[in-house]
Amino acid sequence: MLSSTFDSLVTVPGIGVAAPASDLLRLVAIPVFGWAAYRDVKTRRVPTRAWLPLAALAIALLAWDGYGAYVGGDRLFFVQAAISLGFIVPLVTAFWYMGSFGGADTKAFYVLALLFPAYPIYYLPTTTVPTFQPAIGVFSLTILSNTVVAGALYPVGVAASNLARGRVGLPMVIGKPVATPELTEEYGLLLETPDGFTRRGLDLDALRMYLRWRDCTLAELRADPAAHRDPDSLPAVPGEVGDGNIRTDGGTTPAPSPADYDDPWGAEAFLDDIDGAYGTTPEGLCDGLDVIAAEDEVWISPGIPFLVPTFAGLVLSITYGDVLVSLLRTLGLG
Known part of the structure; x- marks a missing residue:
């Protein structure tokens, strides 16, 4: 049930997609992360200034949704925001200190933690996406989980490509x-x-x-x-x-x-x-x-430019939801 005017739906003309205005604005992340992934492949460098406009939008939307949640008495939003910022940000910072994340990867997840504390919702003509949402519903955590899943598929693709070209050797998986x-x-x-x-x-x-x-x-x-x-x-x-x-x-x-x-x-x-x-x-x-x-x-x-699976994880999260939790639940493990 819509709790306040901050939750009122906006319909995109011509394609019939409806969503809260703040969630529609969050879709700007898709082309930004697509560009960042492309640049990461080509140059392995994404300038800090590329994240600043999206970070500013994320802060504004967090304040907007936070006020709407306060007016509507939605305490869950504040729990989700606390987990998104209080868990994701320290986690990726630790990854950066250990050398597992590059600077651009870390900044990307800082932005995602601000931009997607809770699950967005998009009403399509025949369905609603994301289609699968875990109980706690911290969307930035879902993006991180899906990014790991997408990244895990990389060695499989590398090995298959090398095998198809007759490149057989000890390092053919990586x-x-x-x-x-x-x-x-x-x-x-x-x-x-x-x-x-x-x-x-x-x-x-x-x-x-x-x-x-x-x-x-x-x-x-x-x-x-x-x-x-x-x-x-x-x-x-x-x-x-x-x-x-x-x-x-x-x-x-x-x-x-x-x-x-x-x-x-x-x-x-x-x-x-x-x-x-x-x-x-x-x-x-x-x-x-x-x-x-x-x-x-x-x-x-060549490694895998981490912004590539991050972009894939973002798109997968918006269109489907949490793949890992869904898979575990299907196997009876979650």
Whole structure:
């Protein structure tokens, strides 16, 4: 039963969708998160300013619905809002501190916790969505749950794609083979060391930063690895490394020197100079460069830009509801 004028339904002309005005405004999140997911795939970076308008809208709608719930005596809304902000925000912050979430992923869920504390409702011509709602009805928690479900399907898709292309190997569930000269046009982690397979190899952003720092291209490094292993070949004035995003590299080829050094590849000098690069160690950088210099094709883990399953989780939540709770209930476990 509609409790106040704040809950009055608005119908979208032409498509027959009716919903409270605040819930219709929340649909703005779909194109915003769709754009963010696309940008995350292409650049692995989403600027903070992209979330600010949606965050401002979320705060305004939270105040609007909060006042409507107060006028209508809806105490459940305040419980839902408390769980959404008091649980989701600290949880994703902890994930960020542990390195499981990137900055953009964390900010995205901050916005979702503000924007979707309670389940929205949309009246379509023949049905109502979301179709399945758990008892507590904290929608941001449903989005997080559906995001995890969508993300869990990623390794299955990667393995199927590799198998269909005849790419069979130990890392086929999490990675793909890439021609080594094309590494600077990829995001992800190298899955190989001179000793074999690793799940946490050289970060390709760190590789790009290294190449820019020493002012050389990947082709130049591969053409004469012995010269580049010599720390005396490092430039007197290092180049600007940036954050490792994909762009055009360029530079000069250093002169060759002997092959055995205290700091092969100048790895320690590089990491000391820039104060670290995505957790890369000198040993890890050296191992990665040794593989890159020797192999024409390597396995990398492109990872999954987390905003992609987040977008999928958002759409799935709005159209269906909580997939995980529904599945558990179907199995008699919930």
